[in-house]
Amino acid sequence: xxxxxSGGGLVQAGGSLRLSCAASGxxxxxxxxxxxRQAPGKERDFVAAITRLSGGSQYYADSVKGRFTISRDNAKxxxxxxxxxxxxxxxxxxxxxxxxxxxPTAVTAVDYWGxxxxxxxxx
Numbered sequence: 506x507x508x509x510x511s512g513g514g515l516v517q518a519g520g521s522l523r524l525s526c527a528a529s530g531x532x533x534x535x536x537x538x539x540x541x542r543q544a545p546g547k548e549r550d551f552v553a554a555i556t557r558l559s560g561g562s563q564y565y566a567d568s569v570k571g572r573f574t575i576s577r578d579n580a581k582x583x584x585x586x587x588x589x590x591x592x593x594x595x596x597x598x599x600x601x602x603x604x605x606x607x608x609p610t611a612v613t614a615v616d617y618w619g620x621x622x623x624x625x626x627x628x
Contacts, residue, residue, distance in 0.1 A: 506531030506617055508538070508601035513622030516591055522624060524586040526601035536616075538577060538584040539564075539609035542597035542624075549600065553586060554608045564610050568594075591626045599624050 512524040526538065539554030553575040554564045563575050572591075577584040584601065601619040602609045609615045 506533065506536065506603055508603055508617060508619035510599065510601045510619045510622040513599060513624045515625045515627065518592055518626055518628050520591050520626075521587070521589045522591065524588065524599055524601075524622060524624075526584040526586075526619060528582045528603075533577070533582050533584065533603060534579055536603040536605055537561075537608045539602045539604075539615070540575065540584075540586045541600045541602055541609075541612065541615075542595075543600065543621075544597040547597075549612055551610050551612075552599070554610050555584065556608055562608075564608060588624070591624075593626045593628045595624060596626050597624060598622065 507529040509527045509529045540552040541549050543549040555575045556562045559579045574587040598621040600621045602615040603617045
């Protein structure tokens with residue numbers, strides 16, 4: 506399965522964006538799915554993850570707790586990342602990731618990566 510991201514863009518600080526991740530060439534139904542981000546010159550960091558079932562357990566990085574919400578619609582085979590109260594520090598390429606092994610809260614736990622979508626937050 507290949508994750509395909511969409512929804513990135515340019516937003517002012519304090520604004521919101523919703524990223525979508527659709528499954529291509531397969532289905533997400535047997536995968537836990539997560540989001541990571543990578544800023545220029547920095548490592549790829551965990552943002553949020555959700556287990557296989559719709560309404561399943563959610564996991565968040567401390568830096569986004571209370572601002573970001575991950576959800577999934579298995580009928581549409583899509584995972585969403587709602588990002589609110591965005592800050593300039595949230596600027597990065599956001600990657601969707603899927604794993605059949607465990608919840609993807611670390612880069613090493615990921616089986617499949619998307620190509621990424623740019624999110625830029627202006628001050």
